[in-house]
Amino acid sequence: MSIIPGEKLHYAETHFKFKLPWSLLYRPWPEILVDAPFQFVPSAKPLLWIVVRDAQRFPTLIKKMEIHFVGTGDNAKQIPERSLDLQFRATEQFCFYPIHLGVLPAGSYEIHCKIYARRIEAGSGKIIGKEKVFSRWNYPGLKPVPLKIQVLAEEPPKAPGFVAGEMHCHTYYSADHVEHGASPQVMQQAAKAVGLDFVSCTDHAYDFAYTTEDYTKEADTPLTRFDSLREEISVLNQAADMPLMIAGEEVSAGNSKGENVHMTALGPSGYLPGLGDCGRNWLDNKPTLKIAKLLEMTDAHCFAAHPMQPMGYIEKFIFRRGYWSHKDLNLDAAHKIRGIQFWNGIRDEGFKLGREWWIEELGKGNYLLPIGGNDAHGDLNDNTSVSTPLISLKHSRHHVFGKVRTVVKSDVKQVSLESLNEAFAGDNCYITDGPALWWELGEKKITFHARNTQDFGGAFRYIRIFGRRRNNSGKLAAQESICMESLVLPPASTDITVNTDDFAYLRAECETATGKFAMTSAAVL
DSSP, X not given: OOSOTTOOOOEEOOOOOTTOSOXXXXXXXXXXXXXXXXXXXXXXXXXXXEEXXXXXXXXXXXXXXEEEEEEESTTOOOOOOEEEEEEEEEOSSEEEEEEEOOOOOSEEEEEEEEEEEEEEOTTTOOEEEEEEEXXXXXXXXXXXXXXXXXXXXSOXXXXXXXXEEEEEEEBTTSOOSSEEOXXXXXXXXXXXXXXXXXXXXXXXXXXXTBOSSOTTSBOXXXXXXXXXXXXXXXXXXXXXXXXXXXXXXXXXXXXXXXOEXXXXXXXXXXXXOOOTTOSSSTTOOOOSSBHHHHHHTOOSOEEEESTTOOOOHIIIIISOBOOOOGGGGOTTSSSOOOEEEEEESSOSHHHHHHHHHHHHHHHTTOOOEEEEEOOEESOSSSEEEEEETTTEEEEESOSOTTSSEEEEEOOOSSOOHHHHHHHHHSSOEEEESSOEEEEEEETTEEEEEEXXXXXXXXXXXXXXXXXXXXXXXXXBOSSOEEEEEOSSOOOSEEEEEEEOTTEEEEEEEEEXXXXXXXXEOOEEO
């Protein structure tokens, strides 16, 4: 999230030199990238964006674009190659040009793109220099890879009376030395394409405190930039039948050891300060405020962000980053942490350790919500980022916008921040990158519902129901146990009813035949 190697992957910034005379990444061109949502629901019209960054410094003419489709799988289709005469004059810091792809039959596709561009002379507007041809992007030293999209045959499975959202993502207000995000408008359109009901834009508290034009220059006030995001989102939310956008925040906060950890806030009414690990203060990286103080400053639902994500020595010792602990949840206060976002775009070691911590807290009677997000900075299809500052870039297909969703019970016709606040105050949600999995309480019994479609692998590989019992004295058992596990492959529509007996809580996890995963919150009994 700042200038150090080994960080998460994001749209790459290649022009910042840290006041040094050279950079192997520097080119007198804007960053040019083609991006597209990773999937399209049946009601969405497939499109992609040409993203141009820093064109205010390097005005550029995007002359034309060639698009070649390659279908994969059983639904392979031969789509004719397209050549589009564009003549886009990119002259602003952030430019996002939509390209509509027309009707695409359901199936999976690789999209190979070529961009033809020429520079524009600043002031005169004259076209200068030789024509350049870029495949997918113009990032130096980074091998181009195709876009990969899936056009769904069915709407993504979702529990009735629930709404699905992206809980951790970044707009272009999170721009700094090595990264930038997409515009809120692009993210809203992408959310519509992938099938989301809401998006919590969690831009960095420390990026609000600095100008986008110069990442090292402090803004007059962070509140002004935070309010700008809120105003931009307010305009977008006036559109009918579009996902709700929320101006949230990712705050660098002090944990109980005086280290920097990250906390996301769902639609806070005002800016929450947190500059502890912003990468702009070199060795002066003490937390701005502790978690408890920040929670006193807002009534917004707050979540521990990627709490157990492994980190390197530079992050620990120079940027003073640490991990969350039980003490940091503020459980004895009036305003406590509401959930743990341990699924952060990928089921890696951070997911494993975060899930174990969440289960440990359940065993103490702390029924925190499991939260899924992606930490995407733009990143609609895959990720490009700075690997080693000034030297190299890298690519990944993790941390993609909207891929891991948090789905929360909210039986309202029109989702709003108020209805979401009410929903997250409840205890019924699930997190997923494909199937739907939820619970429904009855009289001395609970029913777990699992639903999937052929788009996400059809039948389930397994469905497991976990529980923790109370002993005769009412204390919780030391360990969770699997109280039911499918012995044969469950079909794509499965309902399992369990007697609640002496359980303190029950919850479920499932995985599809293609590795798509979902897990529920704990149903407290």
